[in-house]
Amino acid sequence: MSTTHLSELREELSRQGLDGFVISRADEHLGEYVPASAERLAWLTGFTGSAGLAIVLPDRAAVFTDGRYTLQLAEQTDPSLWERKHITEEPPQPWLAANAPSGARIGYDPMLFAEEGVARYAEAGITLHPVARNPVDAVWTDRPPPPAVPARPHPLRFAGRSADEKRAQIATALTDAKQDAVVLTEPSSIAWLLNIRGGDVPFTPFALGFAIVHADGGVELFMDPAKLPEATRAWLGNAVSIAGRDALASALAKLGGRRVRVDSSGSPVWFAQRLREAGATVVSAPDPCLLPKACKNEVEQQGARNAHVRDAVAVCRFLHWVSGHAARGSATEMSAAARLLALRGEEEGFRGESFPAISGAGEHGAIIHYRVTPESNRAIRPNEVYLIDSGAQYPDGTTDITRTIWTGPETAPDDVRQRVTRVMQGHIAIATLVFPAGVSGAHVDAFARRALWAAGLDYDHGTGHGVGSYLSVHEGPVNLSRLARPVPIAAGMILSNEPGYYLPDHYGIRLENLLLVQPANLPNASKPFLRFETLTLAPFDTRLLDAAMMTPPERAWLDAYHARVLAEVGPLLESETRAWLAEACAPISG
Numbered sequence: 001m002s003t004t005h006l007s008e009l010r011e012e013l014s015r016q017g018l019d020g021f022v023i024s025r026a027d028e029h030l031g032e033y034v035p036a037s038a039e040r041l042a043w044l045t046g047f048t049g050s051a052g053l054a055i056v057l058p059d060r061a062a063v064f065t066d067g068r069y070t071l072q073l074a075e076q077t078d079p080s081l082w083e084r085k086h087i088t089e090e091p092p093q094p095w096l097a098a099n100a101p102s103g104a105r106i107g108y109d110p111m112l113f114a115e116e117g118v119a120r121y122a123e124a125g126i127t128l129h130p131v132a133r134n135p136v137d138a139v140w141t142d143r144p145p146p147p148a149v150p151a152r153p154h155p156l157r158f159a160g161r162s163a164d165e166k167r168a169q170i171a172t173a174l175t176d177a178k179q180d181a182v183v184l185t186e187p188s189s190i191a192w193l194l195n196i197r198g199g200d201v202p203f204t205p206f207a208l209g210f211a212i213v214h215a216d217g218g219v220e221l222f223m224d225p226a227k228l229p230e231a232t233r234a235w236l237g238n239a240v241s242i243a244g245r246d247a248l249a250s251a252l253a254k255l256g257g258r259r260v261r262v263d264s265s266g267s268p269v270w271f272a273q274r275l276r277e278a279g280a281t282v283v284s285a286p287d288p289c290l291l292p293k294a295c296k297n298e299v300e301q302q303g304a305r306n307a308h309v310r311d312a313v314a315v316c317r318f319l320h321w322v323s324g325h326a327a328r329g330s331a332t333e334m335s336a337a338a339r340l341l342a343l344r345g346e347e348e349g350f351r352g353e354s355f356p357a358i359s360g361a362g363e364h365g366a367i368i369h370y371r372v373t374p375e376s377n378r379a380i381r382p383n384e385v386y387l388i389d390s391g392a393q394y395p396d397g398t399t400d401i402t403r404t405i406w407t408g409p410e411t412a413p414d415d416v417r418q419r420v421t422r423v424m425q426g427h428i429a430i431a432t433l434v435f436p437a438g439v440s441g442a443h444v445d446a447f448a449r450r451a452l453w454a455a456g457l458d459y460d461h462g463t464g465h466g467v468g469s470y471l472s473v474h475e476g477p478v479n480l481s482r483l484a485r486p487v488p489i490a491a492g493m494i495l496s497n498e499p500g501y502y503l504p505d506h507y508g509i510r511l512e513n514l515l516l517v518q519p520a521n522l523p524n525a526s527k528p529f530l531r532f533e534t535l536t537l538a539p540f541d542t543r544l545l546d547a548a549m550m551t552p553p554e555r556a557w558l559d560a561y562h563a564r565v566l567a568e569v570g571p572l573l574e575s576e577t578r579a580w581l582a583e584a585c586a587p588i589s590g
Contacts, residue, residue, distance in 0.1 A: 019104035067460030093124035149199035151207035160299025189289035295492035307397030354391035365508030385507035402512035426499035441484035
């Protein structure tokens with residue numbers, strides 16, 4: 001099938017007068033999770049990871065992804081058709097510059113690339129040519145229709161702030177910056193600003209659309225009107241006008257002579273191109289909703305705490321269940337993921353998973369973003385490492401948790417316990433960190449790696465990402481990564497804490513909790529400091545830890561954390577699971 005798709009695309013490129021084409025994995029909103037109608041990269045290559053890019057030339061083709069997906073890329077793509085590349089070690093721009101014929105016309109879809117992304121090709125001496133119609137769409141004959149799930153109000157008891165208040169905040173930001181309008185293409189920004197949610201993409205409650213916010217606080221919302229029932233229209237109010245997507249180009253044309261803000265890293269370059277053609281001045285600046293959305297208000301913060309307690313009940317029941325089934329070899333990766341999903345489904349307000357559960361036993365755990373399939377599914381065997389990374393959506397909060405489990409019944413090997421302990425030490429280093437305001441994620445990331453680095457070990461992903469409030473499980477603008485943008489961490493943000501280690505073909509280790517950034521309120525501090533409040537409540541598998549390697553403060557933190565889990569979650573569990581939890585949360589020896 002992939003062979004046919006690739007040959008059909010090459011024929012279409014020839015018809016369009018192109019010598020090559022760059023295929024993004026993104027949709028028109030440049031999002032991580034995309035509707036089925038936007039899964040162009042998967043249709044063409046077979047690769048289903050959430051980050052990637054392909055380049056097709058007349059006689060060569062390559063697929064690029066990051067360290068989370070390199071093993072998955074190798075498994076899902078045909079090496080006779082596709083060269084498989086690590087996107088940071090072998091970036092696409094130099095590969096294209098080295099392999100494209102001289103003077104080649106290389107096309108791209110301007111609705112699927114940010115302006116900054118296009119600029120990186122120009123910096124490499126490559127001129128990309130925008131296409132009026134994506135050639136993949138021209139040959140994808142059974143392409144699914146766009147999603148059409150109705151948008152719905154997100155009540156104030158969960159949102160914490162009214163849409164009127166948020167619109168006024170963004171309008172003030174525009175006025176202060178002497179900007180007349182901003183184009184919003186990020187669905188989470190529109191959802192946050194207007195207090196609406198939807199179901200257009202998997203795992204994230206987005207209602208896909210675009211918006212123009214004006215300096216007077218008025219909003220033009222471009223969304224299929226059929227997705228906006230009367231109750232939602234009434235919720236939006238008179239300050240929000242509604243039009244279909246086909247009205248977007250003409251609305252941009254009316255902004256000629258205005259100063260219009262566009263996020264050059266997060267919005268399709270098509271918008272800046274259309275605005276410049278209309279005579280508007282395009283101001284490249286971040287989406288003004290990103291930071292206020294990331295800094296959760298008090299209602300959202302309490303909602304996150306409440307959601308994590310309910311989620312912890314399901315997770316603890318699952319960990320109890322898997323502790324018995326894994327040791328007997330009576331569970332599989334798929335049955336375990338299904339069990340966890342079913343247990344979450346029993347919790348109040350559960351709306352679905354926040355991403356596909358990563359249920360990886362043994363060697364599959366070493367695939368950082370492994371997704372089990374019926375073909376790859378295998379038993380979770382006794383005496384091996386099992387990694388389960390999962391999350392849930394609730395109307396009051398979004399969760400994300402990873403636990404690494406020893407299936408037993410025998411004792412885990414010393415080398416495995418030593419490596420898990422180093423990952424645990426990195427996790428504790430982040431959880432206990434106190435740092436000055438103004439610090440960004442790149443500074444924090446190194447603390448999680450210190451114990452691993454001391455042993456010559458590392459992991460090929462960031463230490464943490466932002467998490468939304470009943471929105472995306474991966475939310476900007478802050479993440480904990482050596483490649484993080486220099487955006488300061490701020491109070492109210494929710495970030496993951498997930499150091500790891502992966503031994504290919506053997507096992508993977510990742511230990512993840514979500515953290516809420518809080519003021520540290522240090523006495524006699526010369527400036528404001530911040531700290532982390534741990535939200536996630538579930539035990540770590542202490543059978544995988546070497547307590548002797550840990551310092552007394554590290555052991556004290558872990559014991560205190562487990563005591564909190566037992567106190568807050570234990571009373572909500574049935575007696576058998578509560579007894580298991582008491583044992584799992586027992587103080588570690590040292």
